[in-house]
Amino acid sequence: MIRHIVMWKLKEEAEGADRLGNAREMKRRLDACAAIVPGILQFEVALAQPGLEATYDVVLNSAFESREALEAYASHPTHKALMHFFKAVRDERQCMDYEA
Template sequence: MLKHIVMWKLKDQAEGADRAANAQKMKELLDACAGIVPGILKFEVALAQPGLEATYDVVLYSEFADRAALDAYQDHPQHVALKPFVIAVREARQCMDYEI
């Protein structure tokens, strides 16, 4: 199994919207990718919550059956289509993939 964790810090303003609106849109776009390929075992998108410590605004925690499933997700047209928006609104990105 492969875990794929990504965190994004968003710009205060981008694409005509503020950070909170862009975080919500990003969550909706990512949530729509939850079942787009076989081999996605877990797919969870969360937003930073007021009152809880967070240095990033959006996190994706996902588990894939194997590297082929992650690669299929990365290359899927629906996932590829959301990348321009994410790139436009992000200030920083951290990612870690690891096998267990």
Template sequence: MLHHIVMWTLKDEAEGEKKSANLAKAADMLKACADIVPGILRFEVGTAQPGMEATCDLLLCSAFADRTALAAYQNHPDHVAIKPFMKAVVESRQCFDYEA
């Protein structure tokens, strides 16, 4: 199993919107990718919540059957389509992939 974890910090303003609007849109876009290819075993999208510790604004915690499934996800047109928006609104991105 391959775990794919990504964390984003969004800009305060981008694309004519404040962070809160872009965060909601980014989370919805990611959630829409939850079952786009076979081999997705887990796909959780989380956003920072008031009163809870967080060092980022948006989190994707996912698991794939293997590297082939992750590659299929990363190259799927629905996933590729969200990248321009994410690049426009994201200040920083952290990613961590590992096999277990």
């Protein structure tokens, strides 16, 4: 199993929306990717919550049955379509993939 965790810190304003609006839009778009390829075992998108510690605004916590499944997800057109918007609204991105 491959764990795939990605975190984004967003700009205060971008693409005509504020940080929270863009975080919600990122979540909506990511949630649409939850079953785009076989082999996705877990796919959870969360937003930073007021009153709880968070250094990033959006997190994707996912698991794939194999490296091939993760590669299929990464190269899928639905996933690739996210990139332009995500790059436009983010300040920082952190990613970690590991075998579990």
